[in-house]
Amino acid sequence: MTRPANTITRYTTVNRINHWINAGLFILLLVSGLSMFHPILFWLSGLFGGGQWARAAHPWLGICLMVSWVGMIIQFWRENLPNRDDVAWSKAITHVVRNDDGHVPPIGRNNPGQKLVFWSMTFLIPVLLFSGLLAWEVYFGKATSIEVQRVAILVHSLCAFAAVLVFVVHVYAAIWISGSVRSMTQGYVTPGWAWHHHRKWFRELIAHRKQP
Amino acid sequence: MSDMQSQDYVRRSASTMTPPSARNVEDQVAKLIDVSRCIGCKACQAACMEWNNLRPEIGHFEGSYENPNDLGPSVWTLMKFNEYENEQGNLEWLIRKDGCMHCEDPGCLKACPAPGAIVQYANGIVDFISDKCIGCGYCVKGCPFNIPRISKTDHKSYKCTLCSDRVTVGLEPACVKACPTGAIMFGAKTDMQHQAAERIVDLKARGFAHAGLYDPPEVQGTHVMYVLHHADKPSLYSGLPDKPHISTLVQAWKGLYKPLAVAAVALAAIGAFFHWITIGPNETTEEDEAEARREMRETEEEQAP
Numbered sequence: 362m363t364r365p366a367n368t369i370t371r372y373t374t375v376n377r378i379n380h381w382i383n384a385g386l387f388i389l390l391l392v393s394g395l396s397m398f399h400p401i402l403f404w405l406s407g408l409f410g411g412g413q414w415a416r417a418a419h420p421w422l423g424i425c426l427m428v429s430w431v432g433m434i435i436q437f438w439r440e441n442l443p444n445r446d447d448v449a450w451s452k453a454i455t456h457v458v459r460n461d462d463g464h465v466p467p468i469g470r471n472n473p474g475q476k477l478v479f480w481s482m483t484f485l486i487p488v489l490l491f492s493g494l495l496a497w498e499v500y501f502g503k504a505t506s507i508e509v510q511r512v513a514i515l516v517h518s519l520c521a522f523a524a525v526l527v528f529v530v531h532v533y534a535a536i537w538i539s540g541s542v543r544s545m546t547q548g549y550v551t552p553g554w555a556w557h558h559h560r561k562w563f564r565e566l567i568a569h570r571k572q573p
Numbered sequence: 574m575s576d577m578q579s580q581d582y583v584r585r586s587a588s589t590m591t592p593p594s595a596r597n598v599e600d601q602v603a604k605l606i607d608v609s610r611c612i613g614c615k616a617c618q619a620a621c622m623e624w625n626n627l628r629p630e631i632g633h634f635e636g637s638y639e640n641p642n643d644l645g646p647s648v649w650t651l652m653k654f655n656e657y658e659n660e661q662g663n664l665e666w667l668i669r670k671d672g673c674m675h676c677e678d679p680g681c682l683k684a685c686p687a688p689g690a691i692v693q694y695a696n697g698i699v700d701f702i703s704d705k706c707i708g709c710g711y712c713v714k715g716c717p718f719n720i721p722r723i724s725k726t727d728h729k730s731y732k733c734t735l736c737s738d739r740v741t742v743g744l745e746p747a748c749v750k751a752c753p754t755g756a757i758m759f760g761a762k763t764d765m766q767h768q769a770a771e772r773i774v775d776l777k778a779r780g781f782a783h784a785g786l787y788d789p790p791e792v793q794g795t796h797v798m799y800v801l802h803h804a805d806k807p808s809l810y811s812g813l814p815d816k817p818h819i820s821t822l823v824q825a826w827k828g829l830y831k832p833l834a835v836a837a838v839a840l841a842a843i844g845a846f847f848h849w850i851t852i853g854p855n856e857t858t859e860e861d862e863a864e865a866r867r868e869m870r871e872t873e874e875e876q877a878p
Binding site for chain 2: 498
């Protein structure tokens with residue numbers, strides 16, 4: 362790919378491959394899961410070749426997502442640890458959503474919104490996997506009582522709902538903040554992008570930059 | 574069963590529109606099982622296998638008259654035996670023919686996510702339209718009586734059809750036809766209730782003070798009813814639920830939450846769209862780039878020896 366001079370690497374190749382495997386699995390899970398959630402969305406199962414296929418594929422995709430998400434945790438947990446700057450940034454959330462960035466305090470590599478996405482998914486995906494396993498008729502239909510399965514499926518649908526909302530926020534934020542999508546597809550941001558959106562991260566980078 | 578009566582649906586799973594229901598003047602039907610007249614011969618089980626062409630795998634003897642041990646994808650009705658010692662210290666052998674109760678408010682149908690995989694006909698019969706079944710097992714979670722069983726070979730859910738194919742052409746279910754003591758009866762639900770009432774008077778006269786009809790109102794009644802000598806304690810009959818109801822967990826999952834969750838997700842997406850057209854993208858400007866270059870230059874100068 363052609364990459365302009367003086368740009369900053371935001372996501373490494375491994376970061377990006379892992380992220381897009383994740384994204385693909387999440388979307389397939391979303392589509393197959395929604396088809397079994399509400400009748401007006403049952404047609405989505407046609408994308409899998411019918412209801413039986415959507416039902417059969419969904420749990421396997423879930424297992425793959427869990428494996429993929431472990432990769433994300435390993436790569437991203439450290440930079441998503443909360444810090445003091447998060448409080449000030451969160452208090453300025455009304456300025457953030459209005460693009461009034463002059464009133465938003467400088468933040469490090471990830472802002473609290475991004476951290477919320479990361480930690481929400483880190484909580485929701487394992488809960489979804491576990492509750493999903495309990496409701497997996499083919500292999501675990503007789504493993505627990507029907508009452509346990511009823512609880513599991515309710516928890517599963519509640520967590521899935523939360524995960525879908527997090528997903529919508531994540532996708533829109535990526536579109537909203539111009540340059541974010543390129544950072545996850547081609548891996549780089551311009552210095553101006555880093556200065557504008559993640560000033561503390563930008564300053565850390567230039568302070569430790571090796572002289573050419 | 575087959576999808577042979579497609580114009581007399583009163584309920585259809587996972588459907589938000591009115592099902593085809595022009596042929597809706599049929600009588601409500603019911604099967605009445607008089608437990609007090611059952612001798613446990615299993616003719617009904619054999620007749621069910623015979624008519625429906627079901628051949629369950631041969632299992633193992635587990636020390637009980639119950640054979641096989643449980644309902645299954647090929648076992649739609651099963652005699653259940655319980656030895657009960659009554660208050661007088663006498664043994665009572667309580668035998669109950671288990672199977673789908675054909676609830677007026679079916680939990681399986683409420684839970685099913687596949688459009689048209691479970692239907693209820695105008696006559697009250699709840700039927701699985703197997704080619705539409707996706708094998709998810711939600712009907713198992715919805716059922717208050719633990720009836721549906723999912724096949725491991727074709728991943729479809731099965732249960733008693735109340736011989737909907739026979740009833741359509743004016744025949745009684747195969748189990749009714751086969752019963753040698755007349756313990757299983759079939760007809761209009763009101764007729765069956767009258768029949769039961771007469772029998773209950775008889776049973777009370779013979780010392781069963783708590784004899785009664787099992788037609789649980791919690792599921793708005795059933796289209797398979799029992800005459801029980803101990804109607805005050807249905808659970809004596811191999812775990813027949815005292816108060817069968819669709820689990821509140823299932824009601825929560827399949828109730829208002831479902832449309833509200835879909836609406837909330839749609840609203841989130843619409844909200845995002847309107848944020849885009851009102852506030853719009855957050856762009857990095859040439860001034861940002863200039864500021865970044867200035868800071869980089871300053872840092873380099875500071876670090877230079």
